[in-house]
Amino acid sequence: MLEVIDHVGVAVEDIEAALALYRDTFGMPLIHREKVTEQGVDAALLDVGAGHVELLQPLGPETAVGKFISRRGTGLHHVAYRVGDVQQTLERLASAGLRLIDEQPRIGIRGSRVAFLHPTSTGGVLTELVQPANGH
Ligand code: CO
DSSP states (O other), X not given: OEXXXXXXXXXXXXXXXXXXXXXXXXXXXXXXXXXXXGGTEEEEEEEETTEEEEXXXXXXXXXXXXXXXXXXXXXXXXXXXXXXXXXXXXXXXXXXXOOBSOSSOEEOGGGOEEEEEOGGGTTTOOEEEEEOOTTO
């Protein structure tokens, strides 16, 4: 069950410049910064209402986000929906015929469990499922 939009992911070239816009000009509180080496990103999470904006600066041109930016430019990268049980949701969506990027959930920022669905089976929208860690 997809519950609410947890966050939108935005691919940026310069996370400090993006923070100047989202935190300082838009006024969204910055609640988390994390370098996720295995995903190749420097990430920042900001609060907006009950949801978040996730800024993603690639750690290099060969990372997934780095390739995304060189193909499509900076901008909207993915939409993430909160789920109660990411494993169960993945299994249900896989059996419904959706193509998965992650067959198994992996660890996202703030200790969440996340999995991505392939945009070829979601109308071109890179879609993430997020099961927050307890307390988030
Ligand atoms: Co995300």
